[in-house]
Amino acid sequence: MAKQLILSIDYGGSSTKIIGGLSLEERTPLVMDSEIIEVPANSVKHSADEELGLSGNNPMRQAWVRVGETTMVVGYLAKARFFGNPQLSQLKKNTAIYKTLAAVWILAQTYQLGNKFDLALICCLPPGEYRDKVQF
Numbered sequence: 861m862a863k864q865l866i867l868s869i870d871y872g873g874s875s876t877k878i879i880g881g882l883s884l885e886e887r888t889p890l891v892m893d894s895e896i897i898e899v900p901a902n903s904v905k906h907s908a909d910e911e912l913g914l915s916g917n918n919p920m921r922q923a924w925v926r927v928g929e930t931t932m933v934v935g936y937l938a939k940a941r942f943f944g945n946p947q948l949s950q951l952k953k954n955t956a957i958y959k960t961l962a963a964v965w966i967l968a969q970t971y972q973l974g975n976k977f978d979l980a981l982i983c984c985l986p987p988g989e990y991r992d993k994v995q996f
Contacts, residue, residue, distance in 0.1 A: 864978040865971065869963055871952045871984065876935070876959050880967040888970060892920065892935040892963065896955050897944030899924075901931045919969040923962040934962035953989050953996045 866887070867880040875894050881887030904924045921940075924933045932955075938944030947955055964979065985993065 862976060862978050863971075863973055864980060865964065865967055865973060866980045867960075867963060867967060868982045869960060869984070871956050871959055873946055873948050876963070878963045878967075880963065882971055888967065890920065890963070890966065892923070892959070892966075893939045894935075894946035895939035895944035896932055896934050896947060896958060897938045897942045899931055899933050899942055901926065901929075904931055904933055919966040923966055925958050925961040925965065927958070927961070932958040932962075934959055951989055951992075952985055953992050956983065956985065956996060 863882060865880060865882065866884075867878065869880075870877040871894075873894060876892040878890040878892060879887055880890070921936045923935045923937060924931065926932075932938075933942050933944060960981070960983065968974070968977065983996070985996065
């Protein structure tokens with residue numbers, strides 16, 4: 861039976877709030893910086909490795925995701941290394957998928973889930989963007 865990650869995420873303007881874990885008893889609250897930025901694919905791995913060297917094995921400080929040809933750096937790494945911004949003028953659905961994937965990766969690393977697990981996900985989108993839930 862595959863492990864299941866339970867994840868709740870709120871994409872706030874000042875920070876991304878996350879509660880995730882394997883059960884109601886075994887969960888971790890996290891606050892991720894809201895910064896996000898698209899970068900060339902070849903620039904992110906080096907910066908994440910440098911950050912790993914500076915901070916030990918802390919996934920919160922080295923989150924980045926690649927979807928198709930798009931590479932996005934999320935949270936602390938986006939803020940500290942790439943001067944990202946929270947992109948408050950964009951619809952949250954435009955950045956939420958990358959933040960969600962980063963949160964899933966961070967918690968998968970935290971709970972040592974490997975590459976295969978089930979995911980139960982709840983996301984908070986603003987009421988004006990709820991109609992786009994299927995696209996998200």
